Amino acid sequence: MSTRPDPSTTDATRRPVSVTGVARMKERGERIVMVTAYDFPSARVAERAGVDVVLVGDSGAMTVLGYDSTVPVTVDEMLVLVRAVRRGLQTPLLVGDLPFGSYELSDEQAVATALRFVKEGGCEAVKLEGGGPTSAARARAIVAAGIPVMGHVGLTPQTANALGGYRAQGRTVDAALRVAREAAALQEAGCFSLVFEAVPTAVAGEIMARTTVPVIGIGAGEVTDGQVLVFHDLLGIRDGQGARFVKRYADLQDAMVAGVQAYAEDVRSGDYPQAEHSYAIDGQVLAEFRNALS
Numbered sequence: 696m697s698t699r700p701d702p703s704t705t706d707a708t709r710r711p712v713s714v715t716g717v718a719r720m721k722e723r724g725e726r727i728v729m730v731t732a733y734d735f736p737s738a739r740v741a742e743r744a745g746v747d748v749v750l751v752g753d754s755g756a757m758t759v760l761g762y763d764s765t766v767p768v769t770v771d772e773m774l775v776l777v778r779a780v781r782r783g784l785q786t787p788l789l790v791g792d793l794p795f796g797s798y799e800l801s802d803e804q805a806v807a808t809a810l811r812f813v814k815e816g817g818c819e820a821v822k823l824e825g826g827g828p829t830s831a832a833r834a835r836a837i838v839a840a841g842i843p844v845m846g847h848v849g850l851t852p853q854t855a856n857a858l859g860g861y862r863a864q865g866r867t868v869d870a871a872l873r874v875a876r877e878a879a880a881l882q883e884a885g886c887f888s889l890v891f892e893a894v895p896t897a898v899a900g901e902i903m904a905r906t907t908v909p910v911i912g913i914g915a916g917e918v919t920d921g922q923v924l925v926f927h928d929l930l931g932i933r934d935g936q937g938a939r940f941v942k943r944y945a946d947l948q949d950a951m952v953a954g955v956q957a958y959a960e961d962v963r964s965g966d967y968p969q970a971e972h973s974y975a976i977d978g979q980v981l982a983e984f985r986n987a988l989s
């Protein structure tokens with residue numbers, strides 16, 4: 696099996712997307728399309744589909760590693776996923792998600808982790824969650840080290856326990872002000888872009904009016920500059936429907952189960968493999984082989 700990307704499946708006319716390219720898209724009013732990916736095949740799908748930004752999200756802890764939340768995933772586990780995605784991508788901007796516990800302790804820890812994502816993972820930017828004083832300081836330190844940072848406010852799954860669970864944020868005046876403050880702090884810290892997750896559309900709209908960097912929404916309505924969805928949610932490679940904001944564009948898990956079931960039936964009934972799936976050998980060679988065996 697070859698893992699070399701087939702050139703005919705890549706649009707050679709597309710230029711790689713940069714952080715400044717994302718800013719220009721906002722200026723021109725072009726919607727920014729972001730999707731998560733966690734391995735080589737999902738990266739190839741994102742490349743061929745022509746998305747602008749690929750995030751190796753720590754959601755991979757749940758979608759591909761089977762953890763109950765994003766909390767346990769480690770930097771080393773994330774880097775395995777990031778490197779696989781890097782090998783499959785040419786054009787979209789590649790952003791790596793710093794996992795919980797890998798940036799909070801100090802600016803030095805944050806910069807060291809971000810450097811690993813760039814040097815070992817080939818990321819062009821990193822993302823971190825939260826816009827409180829700690830996250831804003833870490834974002835500033837990473838930006839100062841020369842690495843572009845995407846911020847993330849609203850529902851931040853790494854600290855969902857502190858937010859009262861996986862629920863929309865910004866639904867009271869205080870909570871909405873907090874999202875606004877955090878977005879402003881991250882922008883001021885130098886983030887090139889922000890994610891707003893699970894925030895009422897009207898609140899997102901008010902904050903957008905005060906935000907100059909591109910904002911990617913997930914559950915923040917149509918007011919943001921772009922949208923992101925988790926690969927496995929949008930393609931239905933999961934059990935259950937997921938969050939309210941998920942729109943499912945395919946039911947691939949059902950298609951995958953049906954495919955493996957059909958294969959299992961063929962193996963059990965003897966319908967697979969057929970001659971066209973098998974290798975032949977020259978009759979003379981076979982005769983000599985039999986002789987040699989006996």
Ligand code: KIV
Pocket residue numbers: 731750751752753754755792847890913923924925
């Ligand atoms: O980890 C992730 O996939 C994310 C996106 C939902 C923004 O953070």
